[in-house]
Amino acid sequence: MTDKRPFHHGDLRAALISAAATAIERDGIENLSLRGLAQDIGVARSAPYRHFPTKQDLLDAVAAASRQDCHAAYAAIPSDLPPRVRLKRAGQFYLDYVRAHPNMVELIFADHAAAPGQAASESPLLLFIDMVRDAMPGAEDGEIVRTAMTCWSALHGFSLLALSGRTARAGLVDDTDDAVLDTIFRMVPG
Amino acid sequence: MTDKRPFHHGDLRAALISAAATAIERDGIENLSLRGLAQDIGVARSAPYRHFPTKQDLLDAVAAASRQDCHAAYAAIPSDLPPRVRLKRAGQFYLDYVRAHPNMVELIFADHAAAPGQAASESPLLLFIDMVRDAMPGAEDGEIVRTAMTCWSALHGFSLLALSGRTARAGLVDDTDDAVLDTIFRMVPG
DNA sequence: TCGCAATGTGTGCACCGCTCACATTGCATG
């Protein structure tokens, strides 16, 4: 410990995930290099392969960690607010998050391998299903799920299109998130 | 011409774009290699750089070509159909296209450079604006544009989420495109 | 006709992901 560079790092796995997340947020996914990462941390360039057989495995781990953080933030929305208010809060959070962490969002949703996995409990879908169910009481389950799904889709799509500047084309520049969210949640009847 | 391999290829630029498009559809964007492309075509590995200073420039050109093809298909929807029918046709086309050409869609929307460019005339937004305008006569322009924007967003988001398997989680597996499109176009009042 | 710009060639550089034999360490077992 007192040595400048002990042979064993201590927790190289966690350090790699953390450093990778930082680097990705700063430089984008495609600019991440395992060798550079190792050099930043101060280990040999082959050391990361002890913990992640493949670069993709590291990316998956970063995506999983980021997904958890994100989910925790969703879950912090008070559940005793009126359903439509909760929907708008969640929607605003989604837009804000994508704008604040575009590279992380790209990573999370590029992680095709984890998509059909059991991480379903962390999917935004479940959150939206709960809110939509409260907002349209008496509706049948299929209708609720489908509505939640399309709300999430609209939020997701709008965030991505806005990120790449594709919304600022036809005079939409001065549109507020608020108006967009109202339009989206028109899909929720009542 | 009669020679097996003439010194000048003839139209290497077009050949590169075409071969790149094929390779991307088959193997994905990140597996495209300029060297491999050159070898497939039968030129030296440095030849492509005469036409595209950078790999990204090739990708941009492929994206532009693909965008044009896609736009032509949209424009083929008969304009004398009732607006809601046209909306549904366009929506179904969008879903089909993304499912049929996932890698191309990824390329088109990863092309951040071209997004704010003057290619706006080929944006799906304009198509949707026309249809939505017909569907909600008398509405003010801002409202029309915003509604078209959110419809496109929902289609876009749903396609991407469906592609990565994120919609087949909460019993949505047996949902039909038709029901999803109906839900989305609830955003269009009337 | 002829000279020059456009196009294609061959080589080389730096970087990358990944592999492998080897060195070092800490922990569990005697």
Add this chain to the structure above:
DNA sequence: CATGCAATGTGAGCGGTGCACACATTGCGA
């Protein structure tokens, strides 16, 4: 408490990549 083995880190190396550069070949316009 010793000690041997699995976990972890090291260093060199392989094949592949994007890109740069000097050179060869071609076709077109003056």
